Amino acid sequence: xxxxxxxxxxxxxxxxxxxxxxxxxxxxxxxxxxxxxxxxxxxxxxxxxxxxxxxxxxxxxxxxxxxxxxxxxxxxxxxxxxxxxxxxxxxxxxxxxxxxxxxxxxxxxxxxxxxxxxxxxxxxxxxxxxxxxxxxxxxxxxxxxxxxxxxxxxxxxxxxxxxxxxxxxxxxxxxxxxxxxxxxx
Numbered sequence: 001x002x003x004x005x006x007x008x009x010x011x012x013x014x015x016x017x018x019x020x021x022x023x024x025x026x027x028x029x030x031x032x033x034x035x036x037x038x039x040x041x042x043x044x045x046x047x048x049x050x051x052x053x054x055x056x057x058x059x060x061x062x063x064x065x066x067x068x069x070x071x072x073x074x075x076x077x078x079x080x081x082x083x084x085x086x087x088x089x090x091x092x093x094x095x096x097x098x099x100x101x102x103x104x105x106x107x108x109x110x111x112x113x114x115x116x117x118x119x120x121x122x123x124x125x126x127x128x129x130x131x132x133x134x135x136x137x138x139x140x141x142x143x144x145x146x147x148x149x150x151x152x153x154x155x156x157x158x159x160x161x162x163x164x165x166x167x168x169x170x171x172x173x174x175x176x177x178x179x180x181x182x183x184x185x
Contacts (some may be wrong), residue, residue, distance in 0.1 A: 001166040005179040009095060010165055012181055016131060017041060017093050024094035025049040026118055027056060027110065028082035030102075032109030033095050038069040047073040050085075053108060056101055063087035083142045084121035092130045094122045098146060099137030099177075109142050112149030119153070123162070123182065131184040139175030152181055161185055 002101040003011065017023055018043035028051035037047045051057055057077045064070040078087070080096070096118075099109040115134075122132050138147040154164045162185060166176030 002091075002169070004099075005135050005177045008179055009033075009135050009181075011023075012131055012133055013037070013093055013095065016129060020053055021092035021143070022046050022089060023048070023092055024083060024122060026083065026094055026096040026115075026122075027098065028056045028060040028075070029053060029097055030056065031061060031063035033097065034060050034073060034075075035063055035067055037095070038064060038067070038072045039094075041072060041119065043072065044122060045072060048076065048083070050076045050078060050083065051101075052079050053101055053104060056105055064108065079114055080118040081121075083118050084184040086127070087125040090125050090130070090180060091128040092120065092127055092134045094126075096134040097137065099140055099143060100149075104138060109140065110146060111142070111145040112153075115146060116149065116153050119182070123184070124159075126182075126184045128184055130184050134180040135177055135178045136180060139177075143175070150180065157182065 020039045020145040023037045023041055025037055027035050028049045034049045064073055100109045101107050138144055138148055157164050163183045165181040169176050
């Protein structure tokens, strides 16, 4: 059975992230990806996680405390466009879930300008074989603008340095999410 964009994103992380890695969750949300990454990097690894919403920060912190992995994670209550300030060494992987936090204010959404700025910073610090994964939820107000800008940006990435994958279902209704993955050669 074909995997959803979200499940496929986790498979792409499972393939490359190992104990001791440094990784980024660019959109904490409810903490699912942050927790997954914290488990993958183990005790010697580190996760840097971002979100602009207090609710997301608090839910993620609670989830990490419950799982006893909070010490592996640095939580930032700020936009992912600032990720470059915190990258002193190379990262193995980064993940984004774009759109809005379910069950919260739908006017607080990710935006193309800040997402692309974050991706560019992450690309500069991505180790060979590393991946930046974006799960693009675009079926909301403003979602198509971000989607189109991201697709245009991805099309311009140097094929000599990176591979770019788009994974999506094409026969589903209601703007199903799709996945974009950038892998450094």
